[in-house]
Amino acid sequence: MAIKDSPNPLAISEIVAEFGDAAGGSDSLSEYRAGGQNVPSGTQNGAGQAIPSSGAIAIGQFFGASNRTVIGITISSSTQGYNTYANRGDCYAAGSSDLTYTVNPGVVVGSDGTSAAMLVPSQFNASDTVTILNRGKILGTGGTGGAGNTSPTSNSGQAGGNAINIQRNITVQNAQGLIGGGGGGGGAGGFCSFAVSVKNPQPSGNAAGGGGGGGAGQVVGQGGAGAPGTGGGLQTDPHPGNGTSQAGQNGSCSAGGNGGLGGSVPHCTPYQGAQGCKGAGGGGAGGGLGQAGQGGQHSGVSGGPSQGGAAGKAINLNSNCVTFTDGNCSCKVKGAVS
Numbered sequence: 463m464a465i466k467d468s469p470n471p472l473a474i475s476e477i478v479a480e481f482g483d484a485a486g487g488s489d490s491l492s493e494y495r496a497g498g499q500n501v502p503s504g505t506q507n508g509a510g511q512a513i514p515s516s517g518a519i520a521i522g523q524f525f526g527a528s529n530r531t532v533i534g535i536t537i538s539s540s541t542q543g544y545n546t547y548a549n550r551g552d553c554y555a556a557g558s559s560d561l562t563y564t565v566n567p568g569v570v571v572g573s574d575g576t577s578a579a580m581l582v583p584s585q586f587n588a589s590d591t592v593t594i595l596n597r598g599k600i601l602g603t604g605g606t607g608g609a610g611n612t613s614p615t616s617n618s619g620q621a622g623g624n625a626i627n628i629q630r631n632i633t634v635q636n637a638q639g640l641i642g643g644g645g646g647g648g649g650a651g652g653f654c655s656f657a658v659s660v661k662n663p664q665p666s667g668n669a670a671g672g673g674g675g676g677g678a679g680q681v682v683g684q685g686g687a688g689a690p691g692t693g694g695g696l697q698t699d700p701h702p703g704n705g706t707s708q709a710g711q712n713g714s715c716s717a718g719g720n721g722g723l724g725g726s727v728p729h730c731t732p733y734q735g736a737q738g739c740k741g742a743g744g745g746g747a748g749g750g751l752g753q754a755g756q757g758g759q760h761s762g763v764s765g766g767p768s769q770g771g772a773a774g775k776a777i778n779l780n781s782n783c784v785t786f787t788d789g790n791c792s793c794k795v796k797g798a799v800s
Contacts, residue, residue, distance in 0.1 A: 464528035467508050472521050481529045491519055502531045504553035531559045537598075538566050542680070543574040546592065547585045557587040562595055565639060569598035570715075572680025573644065578602065578627035578778065579680065592632045596639030596789070600625045602774035602797075604683030605647035605755060607674030607710040607748055610722065612653045612692045619647030619674045619746065619755035622683070622774030625797065628782050636789025643774030643797030645717075645749030647683045648674030648710055651724045651758035652767040654742040668692050668742075669705035669726060675719030675748035676712045677755055677771065683719070683748050685710030691725050710745045718748025718755065746770045752797025773797055 465472065465480050478489050484499035496513040497503040505513045508526015513519075533551050537544065546563055554561070565571055573579045579600050582592055594600075602625045608617035622644025634641075651671030669691050676683030691705015705726070711719030724742030746756030746767070755770030776797035777784055784799060 464508065464526055465524055466526075468522070468525040472525060474521060477521070477524050480527065491521065494524075495519055502529070502553070502555040502558060504531055505529075506532070529558055531555045533559055533561045534564065535561065536564045536566060537569055537571060540570045540572070542572045542579070543577050544571050544580045545583065546581065547583045557589040560591045562593040564595040565598040565600065567597045567638065570680055571598065571600045573601070573603035573623045575603050575623070575681050578624040580626045582626070582628040582630060582632050584629040586630055588630070592630065593635065594626070594632060595635045596641060599640045599642070599680070601640075601642045601680035601715070601751065602644030603681040604644045604677030604679030604713040604718070604748065605771035606684045607647040607676050607686030607719065607721065607745060607755070608650035608758065608768045609686040610650050610671045610673045610689040610707040610709070610724070610745065612668035612670045612689060612705075616768045617650040617686065618768040619649045619677070619686070619748065619771035620683070621772040622646045622677045622679060622749065624775045624778040626777045627780070628777060628784065629780055631783045633785045633787060634789070635787045636794055639789060639794065641776045641795050642751030643776050644679035645677030645683065645713060645751055645753050646755035646771030646773050647677050647686065648718065648721045648746030648748045648755040649758040649768035649770045650674050650686055651707065651721065651743030651745045652760045654724070667705060669724060670707040671742045671758060671767065672707045672722035672724040672745035673710035674745040674755060674758060674768070674770065675710040675721045677718050677748040678713045678716055678750045679774070680715060682713040682715065685712050685719050685722065685748075686745055688722050705742070707742060710748070713748045717750050718753070721745030721747050721756070721758065724759065743767050749773055750796070752776055775800060
């Protein structure tokens with residue numbers, strides 16, 4: 463609790479009660495300069511004036527002062543993999559600091575592809591408070607789409623990355639911001655085995671499944687590659703569709719990319735008599751912010767499609783708690799908070 467404000471009389475005993483007495487014994491006001499044993503550096507009184515760290519000091523300078531160190535940190539340019547503890551500032555005092563990290567309008571805090579866009583680690587003292595005031599965007603990375611293939615191998619889309627990963631309790635103000643987990647990558651389409659002729663209905667080649675689309679994110683998910691068709695039929699068919707599939711599209715900052723078309727061999731017969739299929743399945747679309755990627759399409763003939771990647775979380779709690787003061791709605795928080 464802060465010391466009372468003026469014009470009420472103030473005694474040195476009230477200063478001692480607020481800041482403690484590290485040395486013990488007789489209490490002298492000189493022991494309560496900022497940066498000394500009792501008062502943290504950067505401490506201000508209720509009027510926003512700094513408690514002196516040297517020179518003259520008076521009891522009247524302590525009206526409204528608190529033993530809590532208020533630290534404001536502004537993220538003014540776009541960055542990746544922001545670690546709040548590593549950027550806590552020189553005034554940080556373990557156990558008595560109230561930290562607020564402000565993401566300015568137009569700033570994007572994104573993932574570097576290996577970690578969450580923003581980390582609030584456990585190194586903070588349990589008595590500290592951490593608040594994120596988001597007026598920009600905090601976005602996870604998009605998952606890569608599954609690559610097309612001509613075999614039963616599963617090429618699922620990769621998961622999207624988390625926007626914020628917390629290892630302690632925090633408060634979030636998000637009325638003017640956007641927090642979004644990365645979209646999952648789309649799964650590759652199922653391949654298709656075919657025969658060159660109904661007179662010789664043996665598997666002579668494979669058309670490749672389409673590549674999955676990349677997921678949305680600050681670092682966008684790349685679309686999965688297409689693949690060439692395989693097998694002797696591709697060389698002997700007089701009207702080849704060549705069986706080659708298309709790559710999936712890359713994601714964007716807000717939307718997932720479309721999946722690529724599966725390879726086609728229009729003048730060949732589907733192997734094992736399947737009806738209505740002359741080509742492989744297309745890749746699934748990548749997920750938008752906080753959404754899973756779609757699974758690939760089934761060819762209806764041979765190899766099954768691959769699954770889409772899981773969505774990244776808006777906030778990964780790790781068994782901790784987050785308190786939203788505002789901005790906790792689906793239009794501003796894309797993805798799970800869990």
